[in-house]
Amino acid sequence: MTARPLTPPALQGPTAKEKKYDRQLRLWAASGQQALEDAHVLLLNDGGPGVVGVETLKNLILPGVGSYTVVDDNIVAENDLGINFFLTDESLGKSRAEETCKYLTELNPDVKGHPVQKSLERFLGGAIPQDDYPPDPPTLVDPNALDNYSLVVFVASKQNNRYLKYVAAYCVRKALPLFFVHSLGLFSHFSIQLPDTFPIVDTHPEPTSTQDLRLLEPWPELEAFAMSMTEDLDTLSNHNHSHVPYLVLLLRFLNDWRVSHDGNLPREYREKKEFKSFVESKARTDNPEGGEENFDEAVAAVLKSLNKPTLPNGLRQIFEDPNCKKPQRDSANFWVVANAIQKFHETHSSLPLPGALPDMKAQSKDYIQLHNIYKAKARQDVDEVIKSVRCTEADLKRHTPVGTKEIETFCKGAAFVKLIRGQPLPEYGPICQARQKPLHNTLKDDDSLLPIFVAFQAYDLWLQEYFDAPPEADSPTSSDKFVLGSLKQSARILIDHNAHLASPGDAGDPGHYMNKIMPRIEPILEEFVRADGAELHNISALTGGMVAQEVIKVLTRQYIPIDNTCVFDGITSKSAVFHV
Numbered sequence: 359m360t361a362r363p364l365t366p367p368a369l370q371g372p373t374a375k376e377k378k379y380d381r382q383l384r385l386w387a388a389s390g391q392q393a394l395e396d397a398h399v400l401l402l403n404d405g406g407p408g409v410v411g412v413e414t415l416k417n418l419i420l421p422g423v424g425s426y427t428v429v430d431d432n433i434v435a436e437n438d439l440g441i442n443f444f445l446t447d448e449s450l451g452k453s454r455a456e457e458t459c460k461y462l463t464e465l466n467p468d469v470k471g472h473p474v475q476k477s478l479e480r481f482l483g484g485a486i487p488q489d490d491y492p493p494d495p496p497t498l499v500d501p502n503a504l505d506n507y508s509l510v511v512f513v514a515s516k517q518n519n520r521y522l523k524y525v526a527a528y529c530v531r532k533a534l535p536l537f538f539v540h541s542l543g544l545f546s547h548f549s550i551q552l553p554d555t556f557p558i559v560d561t562h563p564e565p566t567s568t569q570d571l572r573l574l575e576p577w578p579e580l581e582a583f584a585m586s587m588t589e590d591l592d593t594l595s596n597h598n599h600s601h602v603p604y605l606v607l608l609l610r611f612l613n614d615w616r617v618s619h620d621g622n623l624p625r626e627y628r629e630k631k632e633f634k635s636f637v638e639s640k641a642r643t644d645n646p647e648g649g650e651e652n653f654d655e656a657v658a659a660v661l662k663s664l665n666k667p668t669l670p671n672g673l674r675q676i677f678e679d680p681n682c683k684k685p686q687r688d689s690a691n692f693w694v695v696a697n698a699i700q701k702f703h704e705t706h707s708s709l710p711l712p713g714a715l716p717d718m719k720a721q722s723k724d725y726i727q728l729h730n731i732y733k734a735k736a737r738q739d740v741d742e743v744i745k746s747v748r749c750t751e752a753d754l755k756r757h758t759p760v761g762t763k764e765i766e767t768f769c770k771g772a773a774f775v776k777l778i779r780g781q782p783l784p785e786y787g788p789i790c791q792a793r794q795k796p797l798h799n800t801l802k803d804d805d806s807l808l809p810i811f812v813a814f815q816a817y818d819l820w821l822q823e824y825f826d827a828p829p830e831a832d833s834p835t836s837s838d839k840f841v842l843g844s845l846k847q848s849a850r851i852l853i854d855h856n857a858h859l860a861s862p863g864d865a866g867d868p869g870h871y872m873n874k875i876m877p878r879i880e881p882i883l884e885e886f887v888r889a890d891g892a893e894l895h896n897i898s899a900l901t902g903g904m905v906a907q908e909v910i911k912v913l914t915r916q917y918i919p920i921d922n923t924c925v926f927d928g929i930t931s932k933s934a935v936f937h938v
Contacts, residue, residue, distance in 0.1 A: 382421050389763070390560075390914035395424045397913045400507040402525065403430040403455075404478055406515025409441050409893045410541040412458055413902025414511055416444070418909060419462055425470040426462075427507070430455040431477045441895045478521045504528055509913060511905070514540035515891065520822070526551060526783050535912045538783050539905055540814055543889030544928035545882060546901040547814050549938075550908060550919060552780030555681070557692040559767055560916045563774040570712050570773070571663055573608055574623055579731050584609035587724070596645045603720040603728055604656035608663070611637050611656075624664060634660040652719040667708050676777050677703070687754045694760055695768045696775075698746035702739070710739035710769040740769045776918050784815075784923060784938040807934040809875070810925040813882035816849035823848070838887050845883040849876065897928045904933070 376383065383391055399418060401411045408430060415426055432438075434449040434457055442458070449457040455473035463471045474481060482503050504510060510529060512522055522538060529536040533553035540547055576584070587602065588610040594602070615633055616623060624633040634657055641653035669677075676682055677700045681693045703709055713736025715729050744765050751759055768775065823844075853875060904924060911919040926933045 379422060386910075386914050386916045389767075390916050391422065393914045394910065395422055397424050397508040398506060399423055399426045399909070399913075400504065400510045401426065401428045401430075402478060402481075402510065402512045402521075403428070403432075404513060404515045404521060405432065406513065406891060407438065407441055407893045408432075408454075408513050408515070409895060410539050410546065410898035410901050410905070411511055411513035412442060412444055412462070413899045414537075414539065414905045414909065415462055415902075416465065417903050417906030419466045419469045419471075421910065422466060423469060423913070425472065427472040427474055428455045428459055429474045429476060429478065429481045430458070431475055431480075437892075441893055441898070443895065482521065482524065501528075504532065504534065507534065509535045509537070509909060511537045511539060511909070514538065514818070522783070530554075530782060536783065537905060537909065539901065541893045541898040541901050542814075542817070542891070543885045543894060544897060545810050545813070545885060545926065546897055546928070547811055547923065547925040548901065548905050548908075549783050549923040550912070551783045551922075552778055552912070552919070554780050555679075556778040556780050556912075557676075557690075557696075558776045558778065558915050558918060559692070559764075559771060561771060561774045561776050562917050563771070565714070566716070567774075569663075569714060569716055570667060570709075571605060571715075572667075572708075572711065573605065573612065573663055574666055575708070576609060577735055579735070581609065583728065583731055585613070596642065598721075599642060600645070600647075600650040600652055601719060601721045601724070602652055603718050603724055604652050604659060605715075605718070605728065606724075607637065607640075607652065607656045608659065611640065612664075625666075627661075630660055630664055633664070655718055669703065669709075670773050672777065673709075673773065673775055676775065679777075685750065685754065687756055689754075691760045691764060692768075694747055694750055694756075695743070695765055697750060698743045698765075699768065699772050701746050702743055709772045710743055711736045712770050712773075713737075736770075740766050743769055778919070778921065781922065784811075804878075807925050807927055807932060808936055809878040810882055810927060811923060811936060811938065812849065812852065812875075813879050813886065814925075816845055816852050816879070816883065817886055819852060820845050820848040842883060842887045845886065846876070846880060849879050849883065894928070897926070900928075901926055 372380070379391060386394075399415070401408075401415060403411055411428075415428070418426065430453075432454045434445055434452050434454045436450070438445050438454065439447065439450070444458050444461040445454070446457075446461075453473065453475045455475050459471035459473040463469060504525070510525060512525055514522075526536055526538075528534070529551060530553075535553065535556075536551040538549045538551070572580070584606045587606050591599070591602070591610065611633070612623060615636065624630045637653065637660065638657050641650045643649055676696050679693075679696075681689060682696045682700060685693045685697050699709065711732065713732045715725075715732055718725070720728070744762060747760055747765055750756075904926070908919045908924075911917045920935045921937050923936050923938050924933060925936070
């Protein structure tokens with residue numbers, strides 16, 4: 359006879375990695391963590407202090423990004439020590455890329471850092487034309503220079519950002535996400551350039567918004583359970599009566615309503631209010647509690663739960679996309695699954711059931727049984743979608759099947775899938791026509807932070823002209839007064855380019871329109887002149903945190919990143935997002 363162990367085997371606890379990343383795993387789960395660890399982020403520092411880029415990397419290294427590369431040909435100087443916390447006195451005279459990587463990697467030894475002490479010109483493969491009109495589209499000398507990276511962060515500096523247009527055009531062709539970050543004095547901004555189609559399946563909507571209970575169109579198993587549980591509703595004891603799940607109560611009373619209303623359900627608001635009163639009248643008030651919590655839950659759920667499922671506009675646009683209607687052999691997994699979801703919707707006039715249930719007053723055994731009914735239906739819907747996906751894969755002769763987990767995630771959050779249509783980085787010059795009126799209305803708001811973005815564009819425009827013919831040291835054209843005047847002139851040129859933004863009343867008097875905008879831009883330009891290309895560590899640290907947050911969203915393809923430009927005012931400690 360085999361002896362029994364005196365104690366059961368110990369349960370397997372969390373791994374060292376799970377303990378290390380416990381909090382963030384609660385945010386983006388193991389799939390998001392794996393995506394982060396598989397990523398390789400490239401930081402391009404175009405000659406400036408680059409502190410905002412280093413702070414961005416700090417906030418990516420701590421949660422465990424796989425690897426990063428820093429391209430920076432500068433040597434550590436005295437000025438760097440006061441603003442870059444990842445340099446020490448011993449770093450003086452050494453490669454800034456190497457020293458920064460050395461101290462950054464100490465934050466998380468699992469992350470691999472790669473310093474590259476090269477100018478952007480050398481790193482990108484050679485000289486880039488100096489003229490203002492590069493080839494269309496601009497082409498890198500080395501067409502494969504950025505092939506090994508998952509995402510690019512380009513940090514602006516007090517230099518002509520002429521390399522940016524080449525990097526941006528490359529990223530468009532390669533469907534590579536690009537972040538352009540600029541921190542200057544007490545202000546900062548960053549813009550995101552995403553691929554033309556950038557789908558996000560796991561958008562993490564509010565839990566209450568994901569509840570799909572199908573009370574108006576219950577499937578047979580759910581309806582049978584509800585009818586059997588409420589068959590003797592009036593004769594139940596007070597305890598059992600007060601623990602009937604509110605979903606079951608609503609299904610029972612909807613059936614009663616249908617009998618007395620020629621088979622019709624409460625659709626209009628007036629009918630729902632009448633049905634709400636009907637449900638309320640069925641509660642027992644002669645018990646010790648003076649009421650029943652489960653009936654209160656049922657009454658509260660009438661208006662929000664008795665709605666026929668509709669196809670969200672975002673998902674409708676996905677279904678109408680040619681990539682969804684007719685996926686190809688080399689189509690992304692997203693389009694293959696979207697095609698299967700579309701077929702499911704055409705067949706059932708509804709999306710796959712998510713299967714989630716809200717908390718409610720009920721006895722444990724009843725709640726578990728109800729939950730299992732919803733889970734079984736959700737599993738059935740997922741199996742139908744998986745079968746459709748496999749048929750499509752076979753027809754297209756695709757070599758790599760879509761993962762089952764990926765299909766399940768899509769089915770669970772189908773109503774909240776987001777397809778972002780990426781667009782090129784906003785550059786100085788005319789704003790796209792579709793955004794003219796909304797941006798003008800925003801600019802008219804005295805509290806709007808949009809003038810910060812306009813000021814940064816003016817600064818970039820001035821840099822382009824300035825570096826074509828840089829002034830000699832100590833010349834009148836290098837004085838703060840002259841620089842400020844030049845910046846103001848660049849701002850006026852920029853506003854003239856977008857003069858058609860004005861409302862009809864303003865358009866008739868361009869001078870009046872200019873006079874309304876410039877007084878709000880000039881103080882920002884004065885701060886740019888005072889900063890003289892320098893960064894303030896606290897501003898760059900905060901901005902780096904915001905940028906890293908958006909980078910993680912893009913790398914994990916979870917949550918919805920900003921669309922598409924964010925500005926920060928360090929004077930008022932306010933930020934704002936604009937689509938430009």
